Amino acid sequence: MRRVVDVLDSLRLSGGRELVFDRPHIMGILNATPDSFSDGGRFTNVENALKHAEQMVLNGATILDIGGESTRPGALPVSVEEELARVCPLVEKITSSLDVVVSVDTSSPEVMRESVSVGAHMINDVRALSRDGAEQTVLELNVPVCLMHMQGHPALMQVEPTYERVVDEVFSFLQSRIDALTAQGFDRSQIIIDPGFGFGKTLEHNQCLFRALDRFLDLEVPLLVGVSRKTMIGAITRRDIADRMVGSVVAAALANLKGANILRVHDVSETRDALKIVNALM
Numbered sequence: 001m002r003r004v005v006d007v008l009d010s011l012r013l014s015g016g017r018e019l020v021f022d023r024p025h026i027m028g029i030l031n032a033t034p035d036s037f038s039d040g041g042r043f044t045n046v047e048n049a050l051k052h053a054e055q056m057v058l059n060g061a062t063i064l065d066i067g068g069e070s071t072r073p074g075a076l077p078v079s080v081e082e083e084l085a086r087v088c089p090l091v092e093k094i095t096s097s098l099d100v101v102v103s104v105d106t107s108s109p110e111v112m113r114e115s116v117s118v119g120a121h122m123i124n125d126v127r128a129l130s131r132d133g134a135e136q137t138v139l140e141l142n143v144p145v146c147l148m149h150m151q152g153h154p155a156l157m158q159v160e161p162t163y164e165r166v167v168d169e170v171f172s173f174l175q176s177r178i179d180a181l182t183a184q185g186f187d188r189s190q191i192i193i194d195p196g197f198g199f200g201k202t203l204e205h206n207q208c209l210f211r212a213l214d215r216f217l218d219l220e221v222p223l224l225v226g227v228s229r230k231t232m233i234g235a236i237t238r239r240d241i242a243d244r245m246v247g248s249v250v251a252a253a254l255a256n257l258k259g260a261n262i263l264r265v266h267d268v269s270e271t272r273d274a275l276k277i278v279n280a281l282m
């Protein structure tokens with residue numbers, strides 16, 4: 001199977017740090033939301049979050065994704081002030097105490113700016129820099145960015161997702177977002193893409209996208225996949241959110257086999273074992 005590493009091989013991060021795609025990277029999810037969708041808000045205070053972050057790094061996460069806005073289906077928007085208050089203290093604490101790449105999951109230009117100023121290395125935007133000022137902000141900050149596809153908005157995105165050809169539409173969207181950024185001088189090697197599993201997609205849409213994951217390698221930028229504990233895993237296994245670990249880990253291993261470079265997961269240690277098995281046996 002062709003790997004993106006054949007073409008492009010690393011992200012340049014602040015402080016001379018580099019993220020090399022000579023192997024899959026595990027992005028551990030660190031929710032800074034009181035209603036966080038599967039950690040029940042246990043990690044909302046900074047000290048608990050730091051412990052969780054340390055554990056994920058010990059277990060093999062090379063990236064931590066810190067988010068202050070829930071984007072699961074039905075979630076409501078959060079104010080910029082609230083998002084800043086949730087995210088920035090955590091980013092500052094983690095970047096100053098742990099040797100890990102810190103990604104901030106946000107669509108808000110203010111949060112992007114402030115979190116990078118306290119040490120964040122990259123931005124993960126589920127709205128692919130569509131908010132007013134977001135694109136300009138990332139151009140100015142000049143940090144790596146993950147562009148994700150979503151149809152609609154979290155509150156209503158699962159009501160009636162509709163596509164004529166889901167793979168072509170998601171592919172074209174991501175291609176046009178890459179083109180929009182590079183046309184303004186942004187370095188293509190600093191862009192990551194993500195088809196956005198569960199974001200305005202039925203199970204069938206998610207299945208089509210997953211089966212076509214290797215097509216996204218044609219865009220010649222690193223590919224991020226996030227399916228951990230999502231509804232699609234529950235729909236396939238008929239398991240509640242608390243019992244989706246095995247399904248999620250298998251899906252992460254399959255995504256890696258299909259060329260994904262970054263796996264965004266809750267269960268870091270289990271995912272690392274799965275990736276080691278893939279690497280050793282395939």
Ligand code: PT1
Pocket residue numbers: 037071072073105124125126146148194196197198199224225226227229230231232264
């Ligand atoms: C993701 C992602 C993300 N997912 C990126 N960022 C979430 N780049 C947050 C469900 O169907 O996949 N990629 N940031 C979490 N969002 C969801 C969406 C959680 C859907 C759950 C579901 O259950």
